[in-house]
Amino acid sequence: MRAFPSLKGQASFAGLWWSATTGRHVGYESWVERDVAMMLDFDPGVAAFSSQPFWLCWPGGQRERRHAPDFFARRADGCGVVVDVRPDGLVDPRSAESFAVMEDACGRAGWVFRRTGGPGVVLAANVRWLAAYRHPRCLQPVIADAVMAAFGVPAPLFAAAEAAGDRLGVLPVLFHLMWRGVLAADLAADLLGPRTVVRRAAEGWR
Numbered sequence: 160m161r162a163f164p165s166l167k168g169q170a171s172f173a174g175l176w177w178s179a180t181t182g183r184h185v186g187y188e189s190w191v192e193r194d195v196a197m198m199l200d201f202d203p204g205v206a207a208f209s210s211q212p213f214w215l216c217w218p219g220g221q222r223e224r225r226h227a228p229d230f231f232a233r234r235a236d237g238c239g240v241v242v243d244v245r246p247d248g249l250v251d252p253r254s255a256e257s258f259a260v261m262e263d264a265c266g267r268a269g270w271v272f273r274r275t276g277g278p279g280v281v282l283a284a285n286v287r288w289l290a291a292y293r294h295p296r297c298l299q300p301v302i303a304d305a306v307m308a309a310f311g312v313p314a315p316l317f318a319a320a321e322a323a324g325d326r327l328g329v330l331p332v333l334f335h336l337m338w339r340g341v342l343a344a345d346l347a348a349d350l351l352g353p354r355t356v357v358r359r360a361a362e363g364w365r
Contacts, residue, residue, distance in 0.1 A: 171190075178200045181207050181208070185210050186210045187229075192210075194287070199232050204234050205234060208232035224256075239270035241273070245274060285350060293335070303332050306319070310357060315355065316355045320333055341361045342357050343357070
């Protein structure tokens, strides 16, 4: 419903996020919104999502009020999720009213409303790293099979990568499988490193 202008001297940084979930670009108006778009893309329960999806209008004193939420996500189970991105410290009375009206409207529609200040620093950094390998071209089937075999039991990231083959060739595939949720680690605890313990989260990647 709204464009994403980029002007000289503006405080925020607008851009486009390429979504591996939909194969399309999704706009964002700030780096925090970019990280939220990234997390929606990373969530295996999200089937599709878009930005600035609609206007919600309501009476407001002398003139009509309106608000466009930042994202709308459709979950795999069919549920709709409306997301507004605003850290606690930036919620003023006017925006608090907008969020309250949006939450009420979403409840009436059978949707879920969420306001978020974005993911934690460590989680965002780790998912941002994995996002570099989100494109399907990173999947090499033969290597993926070897990686899954190497993680028959939870193992340190580099040790299992070396067990699967040449580490430089294996790591892009390993990170792609982590992006897809086939392999998992505690991404909120610490930055990914050679000794990060990785485990299977699904039986296979196919």
